[in-house]
Amino acid sequence: MSEPAPGDTLDELRAALGDRLLDDPESLAAYAVDSSRAQPEGLPIAVVRATSTGDVSTALAWAHARGIRVSVRGAGTGLSGGAVAYAGGLVVSLEAMKRIVDIDVDNRLADVEAGVITADLDAAALAHGLFFPPDPASAQWSTIGGNIATNAGGLRCVAHGVTTDVVAALEVVLADGRVMRTGARTRKNTTGYDLTSLFTGSEGTLGVITAATVRLKPVAPGQPRTFRASFDDMEDAGRAVTAIVSGPAAPEVLELIDARSVEIIEAFHPSGLPSPGAAMLVGQTVGLAALDTAEAIVAVCRAHGAVEAEISDSDSLLEARRLANPALTAQGLRVSCDVGVPVAQLATVFRGIGELAERHGRRIAVVAHAGDGNLHPTVEAGESPEESAAAELVIDDITRLALSLGGTISGEHGIGSVKRHELPWQQDAVALDVQRAIKAALDPRGILTPDRSI
Amino acid sequence: MSEPAPGDTLDELRAALGDRLLDDPESLAAYAVDSSRAQPEGLPIAVVRATSTGDVSTALAWAHARGIRVSVRGAGTGLSGGAVAYAGGLVVSLEAMKRIVDIDVDNRLADVEAGVITADLDAAALAHGLFFPPDPASAQWSTIGGNIATNAGGLRCVAHGVTTDVVAALEVVLADGRVMRTGARTRKNTTGYDLTSLFTGSEGTLGVITAATVRLKPVAPGQPRTFRASFDDMEDAGRAVTAIVSGPAAPEVLELIDARSVEIIEAFHPSGLPSPGAAMLVGQTVGLAALDTAEAIVAVCRAHGAVEAEISDSDSLLEARRLANPALTAQGLRVSCDVGVPVAQLATVFRGIGELAERHGRRIAVVAHAGDGNLHPTVEAGESPEESAAAELVIDDITRLALSLGGTISGEHGIGSVKRHELPWQQDAVALDVQRAIKAALDPRGILTPDRSI
Numbered sequence: 001m002s003e004p005a006p007g008d009t010l011d012e013l014r015a016a017l018g019d020r021l022l023d024d025p026e027s028l029a030a031y032a033v034d035s036s037r038a039q040p041e042g043l044p045i046a047v048v049r050a051t052s053t054g055d056v057s058t059a060l061a062w063a064h065a066r067g068i069r070v071s072v073r074g075a076g077t078g079l080s081g082g083a084v085a086y087a088g089g090l091v092v093s094l095e096a097m098k099r100i101v102d103i104d105v106d107n108r109l110a111d112v113e114a115g116v117i118t119a120d121l122d123a124a125a126l127a128h129g130l131f132f133p134p135d136p137a138s139a140q141w142s143t144i145g146g147n148i149a150t151n152a153g154g155l156r157c158v159a160h161g162v163t164t165d166v167v168a169a170l171e172v173v174l175a176d177g178r179v180m181r182t183g184a185r186t187r188k189n190t191t192g193y194d195l196t197s198l199f200t201g202s203e204g205t206l207g208v209i210t211a212a213t214v215r216l217k218p219v220a221p222g223q224p225r226t227f228r229a230s231f232d233d234m235e236d237a238g239r240a241v242t243a244i245v246s247g248p249a250a251p252e253v254l255e256l257i258d259a260r261s262v263e264i265i266e267a268f269h270p271s272g273l274p275s276p277g278a279a280m281l282v283g284q285t286v287g288l289a290a291l292d293t294a295e296a297i298v299a300v301c302r303a304h305g306a307v308e309a310e311i312s313d314s315d316s317l318l319e320a321r322r323l324a325n326p327a328l329t330a331q332g333l334r335v336s337c338d339v340g341v342p343v344a345q346l347a348t349v350f351r352g353i354g355e356l357a358e359r360h361g362r363r364i365a366v367v368a369h370a371g372d373g374n375l376h377p378t379v380e381a382g383e384s385p386e387e388s389a390a391a392e393l394v395i396d397d398i399t400r401l402a403l404s405l406g407g408t409i410s411g412e413h414g415i416g417s418v419k420r421h422e423l424p425w426q427q428d429a430v431a432l433d434v435q436r437a438i439k440a441a442l443d444p445r446g447i448l449t450p451d452r453s454i
Numbered sequence: 455m456s457e458p459a460p461g462d463t464l465d466e467l468r469a470a471l472g473d474r475l476l477d478d479p480e481s482l483a484a485y486a487v488d489s490s491r492a493q494p495e496g497l498p499i500a501v502v503r504a505t506s507t508g509d510v511s512t513a514l515a516w517a518h519a520r521g522i523r524v525s526v527r528g529a530g531t532g533l534s535g536g537a538v539a540y541a542g543g544l545v546v547s548l549e550a551m552k553r554i555v556d557i558d559v560d561n562r563l564a565d566v567e568a569g570v571i572t573a574d575l576d577a578a579a580l581a582h583g584l585f586f587p588p589d590p591a592s593a594q595w596s597t598i599g600g601n602i603a604t605n606a607g608g609l610r611c612v613a614h615g616v617t618t619d620v621v622a623a624l625e626v627v628l629a630d631g632r633v634m635r636t637g638a639r640t641r642k643n644t645t646g647y648d649l650t651s652l653f654t655g656s657e658g659t660l661g662v663i664t665a666a667t668v669r670l671k672p673v674a675p676g677q678p679r680t681f682r683a684s685f686d687d688m689e690d691a692g693r694a695v696t697a698i699v700s701g702p703a704a705p706e707v708l709e710l711i712d713a714r715s716v717e718i719i720e721a722f723h724p725s726g727l728p729s730p731g732a733a734m735l736v737g738q739t740v741g742l743a744a745l746d747t748a749e750a751i752v753a754v755c756r757a758h759g760a761v762e763a764e765i766s767d768s769d770s771l772l773e774a775r776r777l778a779n780p781a782l783t784a785q786g787l788r789v790s791c792d793v794g795v796p797v798a799q800l801a802t803v804f805r806g807i808g809e810l811a812e813r814h815g816r817r818i819a820v821v822a823h824a825g826d827g828n829l830h831p832t833v834e835a836g837e838s839p840e841e842s843a844a845a846e847l848v849i850d851d852i853t854r855l856a857l858s859l860g861g862t863i864s865g866e867h868g869i870g871s872v873k874r875h876e877l878p879w880q881q882d883a884v885a886l887d888v889q890r891a892i893k894a895a896l897d898p899r900g901i902l903t904p905d906r907s908i
Binding site: 104106109150157162164165174179180181184185186188189190192193194195198202218221242248341343344369373406408409410411412415423427428432435440441454 | 611619634700796
């Protein structure tokens with residue numbers, strides 16, 4: 001893929017898109033990066049701030065004809081580098097396509113454009129007694145389209161699954177600008193290949209998601225409760241989580257925040273969160289039996305070594321959890337990962353991470369969507385390239401540890417550029433071949449987010 | 455694709471497979487058809503009764519090298535013609551690969567070979583207080599591999615989703631014999647494309663599923679209850695279903711059997727099922743509040759016109775529902791479909807089916823996984839080709855009706871050969887192109903279940 005010749009002109013694209021085409025220096029700089037630790041690759045040639053599917057189609061057809069690389073973004077909150085601009089490439093932004101087209105209450109479906117902010121859809125659904133289950137910690141900023149493109153997770157996944165579980169149908173623009181619809185509005189659909197799931201999590205490499213039909217759920221009746229249990233031993237906390245998810249008392253949220261993460265969150269935004277010896281579990285229960293359920297969960301925690309616990313009807317414990325990423329970023333701590341392990345391996349992976357911290361002589365702060373076995377360890381290191389490189393080695397070791405326990409290199413953030421070198425650690429050569437064959441079949445010129453994800 | 459020359463020899467394959475290669479006339483005839491109304495296409499050249507992934511790999515590499523068409527089968531219970539043998543083709547049967555390799559209770563996962571009978575896995579899981587959620591009516595005979603290849607549904611889908619929702623990982627043999635693993639053992643996994651979902655429901659066209667890791671769920675405590683409510687008006691029954699699935703009392707099973715289907719089932723296997731005026735809803739509730747839930751559902755039914763209802767702790771109502779397909783088949787009634795509509799459109803689709811019955815002058819017997827909006831109407835017709843053709847026209851009209859209501863041509867049986875002409879009615883030309891491009895990328899010689907499904 002060659003970069004566009006200096007003489008290449010945007011005139012044709014500008015004629016079609018007018019002021020939806022941005023190429024002023026400030027815009028190019030602002031759209032060059034995402035929220036990950038991936039290095040900028042240089043300035044794009046232009047940004048298309050699409051307001052319709054037609055705009056996206058026009059932009060891709062233009063780029064396809066010229067072999068210009070395209071990066072795709074919603075709010076730019078991705079943590080794996082998938083939305084970083086290509087030098088001389090085109091950025092397609094969906095942020096202005098933010099119409100909630102319809103909420104079909106009887107069928108519990110919402111039709112939305114890709115740029116709708118996740119929390120805005122959730123709020124619109126709440127007006128009908130429904131909610132949008134996936135809730136990435138970035139829900140106040142991230143978009144539905146970005147959530148779908150990365151198959152985002154969040155805090156409520158332990159009860160409701162991840163983004164792919166709620167996507168019923170998609171509108172997608174292919175690399176050459178053709179528009180396709182996948183899926184159906186029915187609860188069951190076995191017509192043809194599951195293209196909806198294929199494009200969900202494809203990280204901008206197969207097509208650009210412009211609209212979606214997503215499933216909503218009814219809000220549980222009664223007062224939600226939050227709970228907290230503090231442990232002096234990480235492994236005890238891990239065993240408690242395994243016991244909770246194997247037991248009859250089902251939480252809607254079940255998170256772990258280790259002592260170092262609590263310290264960092266409190267420094268960023270003090271909320272009086274008590275400092276645990278090793279880690280705290282925090283979570284939420286819902287439904288008419290929310291209090292009973294929370295009490296049953298706290299009892300499991302005590303049986304597994306919790307030294308202190310509380311149940312509350314305030315949301316502040318979960319608010320603190322949602323601040324983990326901004327708090328770490330504010331400290332300059334960005335070298336983190338997103339590994340997953342089977343839930344019964346939590347105690348083992350926590351022990352292993354402790355051993356790696358000791359061996360590498362670095363602190364590792366861990367927050368986790370514990371009920372899903374999805375961990376976000378962050379390695380403490382200075383901001384110099386040498387320090388970052390040293391921290392990356394620790395991340396690689398944590399990743400290999402998770403894989404040795406039957407785990408995954410990515411639970412919810414995707415691969416992007418940041419984890420691409422780890423892909424062959426998890427997937428066999430045939431599976432990689434198959435993915436690249438699919439990519440080549442749908443994007444033969446390789447313009448869509450090339451050299452990232454698969 | 456040319457058929458093998460008469461001189462083609464099975465010697466090489468027989469040398470590799472021994473008595474796992476069958477080519478006696480009885481076997482060839484037995485494996486030439488499946489349980490659908492699709493016409494036989496002729497005898498296969500041989501049947502590979504695989505006992506290992508290696509056998510499947512050997513068979514496909516052999517067929518790939520020679521361009522011989524391959525059909526794939528588990529128990530042959532498919533209803534769309536996907537497992538009918540090709541004349542001169544090779545049949546790969548997974549029925550002998552029926553080991554339940556492991557049940558990982560802590561992580562609620564089972565590792566199984568593709569030929570495990572669905573009900574056998576369910577029984578093995580029950581010994582650990584777990585169950586395998588998908589329960590196609592054929593569960594006593596159908597295999598996990600076949601369930602996955604067709605993304606089978608069943609009676610419990612309204613509560614637990616369809617097969618794709620429980621598949622965590624697959625082992626797949628590609629067209630050329632290479633073996634690939636997809637997915638992970640974690641609850642969340644966003645590493646690469648969702649190949650697991652792509653192969654689930656691909657109906658033998660992309661690869662042969664040889665093993666799977668599937669998710670189990672804990673058996674709900676307490677005594678399950680079944681309920682029945684009879685309606686004198688099909689549309690009332692449809693509105694009752696819409697109200698139930700929008701309400702707080704969630705059934706595990708919610709089926710509809712119309713009066714004509716009750717009559718046919720009772721003629722096949724009398725169980726004293728009372729004859730409803732128009733249709734009955736039958737279902738099941740589980741959990742400690744099963745009785746309360748059943749009572750709440752029956753109350754919704756009465757509010758929507760149910761004239762009679764009962765709650766029971768016997769399973770016989772659901773047994774009757776499971777006999778619908780054998781009972782219809784015993785009457786020679788095989789021209790049916792598998793359409794889906796959004797659940798809020800149930801009353802409308804029932805009215806439309808009634809109008810079509812009148813317009814065509816034919817009785818239409820309807821059973822439905824009502825809670826999912828998934829209908830199986832069967833058109834009554836004689837067994838002559840003319841009668842079958844006339845009945846097929848009614849099916850086409852029912853299918854167009856469902857699509858006009860935002861529905862699907864297949865809720866759970868897949869496309870196979872039987873519904874292939876309907877595919878462009880639901881999917882746009884670009885989506886069809888994309889699927890064929892994927893098929894061509896993964897099976898460039900077109901040997902795997904060609905000219906069926908997509």
